Amino acid sequence: MTAPEIAEEAEIRFENVSKHFGNPAAPFVAVDELDLEIDKGQMVALLGKTGCGKSTMFNMIAGLSAPTSGRVTLMGHDPFKEFDWFRGKIAIVFQNDRLLPWRTAVKNVELGLEMLETTKEERRERAIYWLHKLGLAGHEDDYPHALSGGMRQRVSIARAFATNAELLLCDEPFSALDEITSKRLRMEFARLVRENGKTAVFITHSINEAFDIGDRIVVLKRPAQIAHDIRLDAATSDEEKEAIRRMIHDSLSQ
Amino acid sequence: MSVQDPSLVPFPSPGSLVARRVLRAVMPFVVIAAAWQVASQFFPGYLFPSLVDVFWRVLEIFTSWSAFSNVLATAMRILGGLAGAFVIGAVLGFMIVQSKMIDRFLSPILIFFQGIPALSWVVFAIIWFHGTEFRILFIMIVTTLPAFTFQVVGALRGMSKDLLEMVMSFRPKRMKFYKVMVLPSVLPEILTAWKVNLGNASRVVVVAELVGSSGGVGYQLLQQQQLFDMTGALAWTLQLVFFVLLFQWILTLIETAAFRYRAVSERNL
Numbered sequence: 001m002t003a004p005e006i007a008e009e010a011e012i013r014f015e016n017v018s019k020h021f022g023n024p025a026a027p028f029v030a031v032d033e034l035d036l037e038i039d040k041g042q043m044v045a046l047l048g049k050t051g052c053g054k055s056t057m058f059n060m061i062a063g064l065s066a067p068t069s070g071r072v073t074l075m076g077h078d079p080f081k082e083f084d085w086f087r088g089k090i091a092i093v094f095q096n097d098r099l100l101p102w103r104t105a106v107k108n109v110e111l112g113l114e115m116l117e118t119t120k121e122e123r124r125e126r127a128i129y130w131l132h133k134l135g136l137a138g139h140e141d142d143y144p145h146a147l148s149g150g151m152r153q154r155v156s157i158a159r160a161f162a163t164n165a166e167l168l169l170c171d172e173p174f175s176a177l178d179e180i181t182s183k184r185l186r187m188e189f190a191r192l193v194r195e196n197g198k199t200a201v202f203i204t205h206s207i208n209e210a211f212d213i214g215d216r217i218v219v220l221k222r223p224a225q226i227a228h229d230i231r232l233d234a235a236t237s238d239e240e241k242e243a244i245r246r247m248i249h250d251s252l253s254q
Numbered sequence: 255m256s257v258q259d260p261s262l263v264p265f266p267s268p269g270s271l272v273a274r275r276v277l278r279a280v281m282p283f284v285v286i287a288a289a290w291q292v293a294s295q296f297f298p299g300y301l302f303p304s305l306v307d308v309f310w311r312v313l314e315i316f317t318s319w320s321a322f323s324n325v326l327a328t329a330m331r332i333l334g335g336l337a338g339a340f341v342i343g344a345v346l347g348f349m350i351v352q353s354k355m356i357d358r359f360l361s362p363i364l365i366f367f368q369g370i371p372a373l374s375w376v377v378f379a380i381i382w383f384h385g386t387e388f389r390i391l392f393i394m395i396v397t398t399l400p401a402f403t404f405q406v407v408g409a410l411r412g413m414s415k416d417l418l419e420m421v422m423s424f425r426p427k428r429m430k431f432y433k434v435m436v437l438p439s440v441l442p443e444i445l446t447a448w449k450v451n452l453g454n455a456s457r458v459v460v461v462a463e464l465v466g467s468s469g470g471v472g473y474q475l476l477q478q479q480q481l482f483d484m485t486g487a488l489a490w491t492l493q494l495v496f497f498v499l500l501f502q503w504i505l506t507l508i509e510t511a512a513f514r515y516r517a518v519s520e521r522n523l
Contacts, residue, residue: 062423087425098420102438102515114434115424145517163424 011167011199012038012061017070019056030056031224033070043193043200045214047207049252053224054203058171061201062092074167088116091160093173097152099144105131105155106140112163130158134188150181157189161196168193168200174209186212207248211241219248227251303485311489325493328463328470332455335394336448339402342395347406364400372397372458376465386467393462398451409443445509449502456498
């Protein structure tokens with residue numbers, strides 16, 4: 001079997017990818033022969049119910065786990081085997097803020113830049129720039145325990161943007177926050193991604209969140225297979241959006 | 255009867271708060287000292303010497319270089335032994351965490367070592383080795399090594415998986431990973447390990463010096479026993495206790511500086 005034709009602009013590619021866990025004789029299939037392409041500059045929401053394989057896909061994109069069969073490539077490289085090649089090219093915003101408790105807010109934002117061997121002055125300057133951009137001026141030297149949940153998640157977003165990575169991966173980053181804070185942060189996040197021309201993959205189980213964030217919504221069914229692949233743009237009317245929303249809802253309810 | 259508004263009750267001044275804290279810390283020792291002093295009035299001096307005599311003997315040791323060098327020698331042996339055990343224990347701990355095979359091989363050996371009494375190691379060291387300092391260093395290392403190793407293993411295994419994955423997502427180089435993630439994560443357990451092992455080491459070093467040395471606090475204690483001099487025995491013991499307290503205080507200072515990021519709850523356990 002020959003590999004399918006590869007489009008130059010594809011940033012992330014899943015080619016016939018499966019991921020199995022447990023006993024090889026009777027494995028748990030988390031991802032089943034999945035094909036997916038995400039282009040540069042796209043903001044994609046991967047939407048699915050809990051346990052549908054979203055996080056497994058996320059870990060494979062992040063290079064934290066390898067597929068059982070098939071091939072995952074990012075920018076033409078294997079994120080698991082060529083782990084170090086992606087230094088500075090991928091940044092992740094996790095479900096919980098995952099700030100290092102022994103570092104102040106500004107030092108947490110500097111973390112990714114430290115891996116890139118940037119100078120101390122430049123690190124500091126960029127970290128403060130992003131903290132201020134995310135409304136955290138005056139909190140630079142606060143330790144994480146002194147910040148609210150929303151502020152901590154802002155620091156983790158600042159940490160991701162500060163590295164200027166081409167690809168942003170987000171694993172339900174606002175799910176632990178209250179609805180108002182969550183809505184405000186994801187709108188802010190979407191604006192920053194567009195302003196800075198990033199490619200973003202956003203994992204969520206919330207239909208509202210997917211609509212707020214994505215210009216493309218990939219609905220997954222268990223085991224991770226594509227149920228719907230929807231592209232939204234400025235021309236998509238409210239009626240069409242409502243129809244899509246109902247279709248996704250029905251699909252997830254099955 | 256007038257009832258005072260609680261909001262009008264003045265807060266205690268910082269000075270009186272410090273005084274209370276000092277009093278609380280000192281009180282147990284004052285009680286023990288008072289009980290000892292009372293006992294000294296009723297028993298002969300070779301059983302319960304007066305604390306005044308003990309104080310002058312402590313001062314005498316402290317001000318005489320030939321005497322105080324024994325205390326320093328013991329302190330250096332404790333620190334040298336602990337440092338050696340810590341370095342070896344840290345290396346073994348990392349190896350155990352990285353390889354299940356090494357874990358299965360080394361852990362039973364270390365557990366077996368833990369079961370061997372310190373005095374047995376003293377005897378083995380006297381039979382096996384000639385040099386006094388090497389004997390003591392050997393005894394200090396083998397008696398504290400298992401605890402250090404297991405504490406390093408526990409600290410490494412207890413690292414947050416979430417934080418570890420977060421740091422790994424930035425693709426750090428190995429040395430950078432240890433610097434930004436591993437060291438700060440394991441530091442609390444490492445400092446606790448030093449505190450615990452310091453107490454153990456101060457007991458073991460005395461036994462080692464008692465049997466296999468011609469200097470140090472242990473050797474001096476043996477001299478006091480032969481002279482039936484309880485004042486001297488107490489004075490030398492207190493020298494060692496002071497050293498342990500001093501080193502514990504330094505470790506606590508490091509802890510306070512290193513863990514200032516920790517949230518402090520207003521409610522105690």
